[in-house]
Amino acid sequence: MNWNSIRTKLIAFMILATIIPTTAALIISYVTTTNALKERAVVENQNLLYQGQMNLESDLEELNRNSLTVYSDPEFFRSLYYSHGNISTGGRQSATMQSMYHAITGTRQVYLYVDGQRESTLYAQDIARKASDISLYREIPDLQGRKLFIQPPHALHTYGFQLAYPYKENTKVLTLYRVIERVPSSERLGLLAIDLDMTFLSRISSQLFQPENEQLYITSEDGIVMYSGDEARIGRPLGEDWYKAIMESGQQQGYFEHNDNIYVYNRVQTSISNWTMIKEIPSSYILSSADKAAFINILLLAVSFLLIIAAMIWISVRITAPIRELVGFMSQVKSGRMTVDIESDRKDEIGILYRRFSSMMDTINNLILQEYKLKLANRTNQLRALQAQVNPHFMNNALQTIGTLALEHDMKRIYSLISALARMMRYSMYNTDKPVTLRTELNHIKDYIELQKERFENGFDFRYDVEESTLELTIPKMLIQPLVENFFKHGMNPVARDNYILVQSRRLSPSLVQITVEDNGNGMPEKPFEALQAQLRQLEELDLEQLQVSSEDEEDQGGIGLINIMTRLRLYSRGKSGFNLENNQPRGFRVVLTIHVEGETDEGIDRR
Structure with a gap:
């Protein structure tokens, strides 16, 4: 055995490097x-x-x-x-x-x-x-x-x-x-x-x-x-x-x-x-x-x-030569020759390495060719994004122009309705991912109610009972308006003359605020209501990370219903707020949001 050989030194070194740690591991492992x-x-x-x-x-x-x-x-x-x-x-x-x-x-x-x-x-x-x-x-x-x-x-x-x-x-x-x-x-x-x-x-x-x-x-x-x-x-x-x-x-x-x-x-x-x-x-x-x-x-x-x-014996005897050959191919690529012909009929790992390296070179060459297509596609996407941004601004400016024209012709009611619609568009367009104050959200709801009163010819009563101390509470944007909108989509009885919807807020404690949206509409049928309650209970059992995944899935589907509102509220408050649904008797529907004020602590939070 030639002790000056790299192969011999490598085998001897690996045997010693294996025996010593293995023996130590056996002793320590049991303890x-x-x-x-x-x-x-x-x-x-x-x-x-x-x-x-x-x-x-x-x-x-x-x-x-x-x-x-x-x-x-x-x-x-x-x-x-x-x-x-x-x-x-x-x-x-x-x-x-x-x-x-x-x-x-x-x-x-x-x-x-x-x-x-x-x-x-x-x-x-x-x-x-x-x-x-x-x-x-x-x-x-x-x-x-x-x-x-x-x-x-x-x-x-x-x-x-x-x-x-x-x-x-x-x-x-x-x-x-x-x-x-x-x-x-x-x-x-x-x-x-x-x-x-x-x-x-x-x-x-x-x-x-x-x-x-x-x-x-x-x-x-x-x-x-x-x-x-x-x-x-x-x-x-x-x-x-x-x-x-x-x-x-x-x-x-x-x-x-x-x-x-x-x-x-x-x-x-x-x-x-x-x-x-x-x-x-x-x-x-x-x-x-x-x-x-x-x-x-x-x-x-x-x-x-x-x-x-x-x-180690196998590596020393059979693998050293092919590796050196592959190193030579790499040197050619490094020097700028990107079309190296790399072939091997080996069926072992070295053969796989040859084929993977060849595939990698093909991929690199294809990526170089595709770079120009990607740049072109990127410019197309930028144009589409610009168009998507221009359209809402154009609609907003057009509404302002129509409102000014209505005012010039002494049509104040039309001007009031167009102004309310314009404010709603501006509210929806900007900073959708930032929280807003309860005052701002309620102003948006008032604009929405003004339009609905014109649509239904004042066929309902809007009741507003909000404590002054709750108006600066920050909440996720568009949290309450969808609850009001549900009344007009599913609950309002156009034949009845006593329709009403109530938006109420009150401070339960220094760190708890309760917001209630209540109506006397048709309510929800018992079976869909029980199914919705079951789905809400399943979401309450999820941790915040799982809830985030569920929220992203629903956003992909465009959802902004009760499930979406509950999910956004829990994510916003890190699971400290409550969400409760009630079918009123004999008719009507109530949604109660219990929101924990950020930075405060409180005992006995209702997490239903």
């Missing part, structure tokens, strides 16, 4: 892979628990709102002062309890006890059962002065009623108790209980862990297990050391290792609960994946080592 997999498992489970937390908080808040029906329904609240022997009273209570029963998935039964009447009602299996002159069911726990309480899972109660189909003994539910008080005093009028089967928690929790390898706990503020993959733990207190460590940490979320297990936790805080969601992952389960990954890395590195040695 780093284990830690990396643990960190990745923690991050993935934190994200998973966060999603579960959001879903559970949403369900609990929905349960809370459902139970508040006892206050939001005036007829039901008044019925508590009368005996359910009164047909109206009994019917009102049964109807409200039926609504609660069907509002939340997993509701097993709804129980109501009225203190003053000593009466109880149980709604279950779509049947309302009533009892009079009885005491509060004895197995209801002592609420200890609490007005709202969620009882941990327990056996399903009959509340003292005789049922045609008795419940199974192992049927467990969790119960929301709400004390009903005489508002605004704190005098107790009765008690509402809503029993929920375990699907209320299991349909969310079952997606958060693998029962064969992991464990999940949802605990109440008292440390009682509300849900667990181990059914035997449900309804019992947790007293383990790792649970005490979580409670003492005081953190909203986090993770730690204890006794060869990793614990990831998130707080679930709502107006009716302060629960904790905990996931227990055995370290052995994660490390088994690390061992497999380390074995695969070792195998890949070994194969790579062999391939590199073989490749």
